Amino acid sequence: ILLKYRTPTRDDDVPQGKPVQDALRAISIVRDNSNAWKLDPKRVGLLGFGAGANVVAHMDCDRAWLGQRPNFGIMIYSGTAEDSTEPPKVGESFTAPADAPPIFMACTRGSEHAFTALTALHFAYALHQVPAQLHLFKQGGHDFAARKEGMPVDDMSQQCAQWMDSMGWLPSVAKVDAQIEKL
DSSP states (O other): OOOOOOOOOTTOSSTTHHHHHHHHHHHHHHHHTHHHHTOOTTOOEEEEETHHHHHHHHHHHBTTOOSOOOSEEEEESOOTTBOTTSTTSBOTTBOOOTTOOOEEEEEETTOHHHHHHHHHHHHHHHHTTOOEEEEEESSOOTTGGGOOOSSGGGGHHHHHHHHHHHHTSSOOHHHHHHHHHHO
């Protein structure tokens, strides 16, 4: 399900207010229709790239948003969790609470803010023993998921799929093939 969300403007008092409201509403719609759509309401996650990853970070970690959280989050090259006054520190609203959903994060060295912020966010998750997986790549640029260039970051999608499989949200191709073979 693709979420088309409102983007923040400079005039918004709470920059992530509208995007997070849209994500909360989408999660509610998916869960409310899960039977009709033959979906498991306990396996609803958010995947975001760049600004979309910022929405995932707010949904997972920002205590100002009380509501339906996703069951997991996937953040790809986002750095807005960083405290602008102390760059290696996660912003105060991103506290990675003990009830934060598990998260997969990936970024490349070309996105310095993301590199620092996601490392700090991963550490915050570890403090609460909430499952989190972080992949930091030396090269790849900001939009690395869009193309294959013969670099280690090219395997990020497979690494994410393996993580989802290990968490029980997405069966691997090998598991699906094995099930088909049994049939």
